[in-house]
Amino acid sequence: MTVSREELLIAAIADLIAAPNPHPVRHAAVGAASPIPAHAVMLARHRGLDVRLSLLQQRVGNPFTEGARELFDLAGQGRIDLFFLGGAQIDGQANINLVGTGTPAGSSARLPGNFGSAFMAFTVPRVILFREEHSPRVLVPKVDYVSAPGVSAAGVYRRGSPQALVTGRCVFAFDAVRARFTLASLHPGETRESIRENTGFDYDEPTHVPETRGPSEDDRAALAGPIRAALEDTYPQFCARVFGARAA
């Protein structure tokens, strides 16, 4: 069977989680709309990383006893190492916009809102930006509204910055010192040109850009087996779509 888009993204994010970093990931938190990041954390764990996953929306056996407030208190204390953020718009400095487009923001299209992003981006040391749609509409030169900034001025309290941006077409690494993305790998079927064409912001491009490393056969077996079993209650629709209907 061919590797699905979802499996590829899960493996790519799992690679990022395990990559050497000044902030090792011992505790990752994931929200309701993030089945791919949740599976990636579980895959990184399957590969041997000692990481705890807290699923905010787990209905039975939820890790929290004070709901999302506990999540934010944990983050405030530095007890969450990794979180995932997306955006209706993401720009070349890793600023994200969750509120809407136009001037004022939301006048053209209004989106749900900031959620906890304006806090989590500062308090969680590692953030992976994830947005499947990779188009000039989403990856813009400058966001219309900053829900969370990619970098902050010296003296502003923050524990880290986005590590990378994963899209449906490629992985960009983020350099917080230069506030700039570099093309890190291309998903199968993509070229430097297709990325350049579909990206509204400027970024760096090394002479050699590898293909995104997909999942191994062992990864795929784990995803369809024990990892599915652990996450199916939380993400039933996703699991059925990606791993197929359960054998009766």
Place this chain on the structure above:
Amino acid sequence: MTPIETVEALAARVPDGAFVALPPDASLCPVALVRALIRRGVRDLHLLGVPISGFATDLLIGAGCVSALTTSAVTLGEAGLAPRFTAAMRTGALRLTDATCPAVHTALQAAEKGVPFLPLRGMIGTDLLADRTDWRVIDNPFAEAPDPIVLIPALVPDIALIHAAMADRFGNVWVGRRRELATIAHAARTTLVTAERLVEGNLMADERLAPGVISSLYVSAVAEAERGAWPLALLDLYPADAAHLDAYAKAARTEEGFRAYLAEHVLGPLPKAAE
């Protein structure tokens, strides 16, 4: 003593123009009470999403009950964007104050402590902070180096609305592990609670249940409402009615579709299974 009333009587206790705190969809949201509020024709509510808003808020907006909303996001989750919220933003019918989740919790925690504000990390350099002229940035007075930090003023809701899994005859209500709801009750002037069922005995006298109880001290009135969170989930008692929420999201894309939904599910004869 906290009186036990009907859901309609609880709704009658919410005056027009009140500042009303609502839990999010996945956390004991009192939808039966919200339907009763719409039937009562409440107007000009200022809703507070703690910390985000969903189906219940979208219903109230569509029914013309809301003039202002403070929240960190409005979403129907897997069912997508909240259609009546989105429409109201398009027409300018709703005064929206954006927030971020921990800031809403912090504002209520300040109210529960009876202090005027609490500090919160993050937000510096965001457009959220630029827009929130009611929030202040100060220099941390305890730091040796400059350390700007945001102060969030306390928020005191006039009324908190909660759907509990159970209530006793004394007005103690059990919310289980969703203890962040106690903070809403502590912060609000008045808390009105619907409960899935009324139980005998005193919940506060049970050492195993008491940690998940909001004491009657904070509860102004209770009403029994079986399946009172439907079509939303209630803890592990029942899951969300995803098909119903999808159908709502589709219907409410148009004003006519929303009116038809209201007529069938809110204003019309109440389906026995739902109320």
